[in-house]
Each structure stands twice: as C-alpha cells, then as structure tokens.
Amino acid sequence: MSIALHIERLVIDEAVLSGERAADVRVLLERELARQLGQPGAVDALRGVGAVAALPPATLPAPVRGQERLGSRLAVAVGQSLGAAGGSSHG
Numbered sequence: 290m291s292i293a294l295h296i297e298r299l300v301i302d303e304a305v306l307s308g309e310r311a312a313d314v315r316v317l318l319e320r321e322l323a324r325q326l327g328q329p330g331a332v333d334a335l336r337g338v339g340a341v342a343a344l345p346p347a348t349l350p351a352p353v354r355g356q357e358r359l360g361s362r363l364a365v366a367v368g369q370s371l372g373a374a375g376g377s378s379h380g
Contacts, residue, residue, distance in 0.1 A: 292326055292335065296367075301359070305349075309359050317360025322367060331373040344370040 301314065325331060347366035350357070 292332075294322065294326075299363075306359060314358070314360040314363070317358055318363050318367075319360075321361045321364030325364060325368040326373060328373075334373040335371060338371060338373075346370075 296318075299315075299318075301311070306314065326335070344367065347370045350362050350365050352362065
C-alpha cells in the first residue's frame with residue numbers, strides 16, 4: 290500500500306511553539322507521522338479512510354513531563370484523526 294499525506298497549510302500560534310523553530314516542528318511531524326503510519330495495524334485502519342480533503346479537528350496532546358516536542362504531539366493528533374495513531378509520541 291502506498292500512503293501519500295499532504296499537509297497544505299499548518300498554522301501554529303507562536304506561543305504554542307515554546308521556543309521551537311518551525312522548521313524543526315515540520316521535520317519532527319513528518320518523521321513521527323511516518324513512524325506511526327508504519328506501525329502494525331495502521332494500514333488496516335487507513336483502508337477504511339480512503340482519500341479525504343480535510344481531517345476533523347483534533348486535540349493536541351499535552352506534553353507528558355514537558356518532554357514531548359510539538360512536532361511529535363501534532364503527529365499524534367493527526368494520527369488520531371486518521372484513526373491510525375498507535376501509541377504515544379516520541380521526541
């Protein structure tokens with residue numbers, strides 16, 4: 290199965306960045322989504338989704354012990370919207 294995910298626009302309030310660089314957030318978001326979508330069961334979850342123009346709003350997970358970076362937390366929220374999130378974020 291081939292998965293193509295295109296995020297056309299992602300708007301993040303500067304306060305949410307907490308000092309992280311936007312470019313770093315983008316790289317970590319891409320890396321974490323690739324990891325999540327490669328997990329067992331993700332392909333099966335996505336088969337029922339098909340092509341979508343937009344995802345429903347998702348809640349951004351709070352950092353646990355303040356250690357999860359924003360890109361990882363965004364990836365968890367996107368994965369949950371897709372129904373393919375499998376576990377906690379890393380980063």
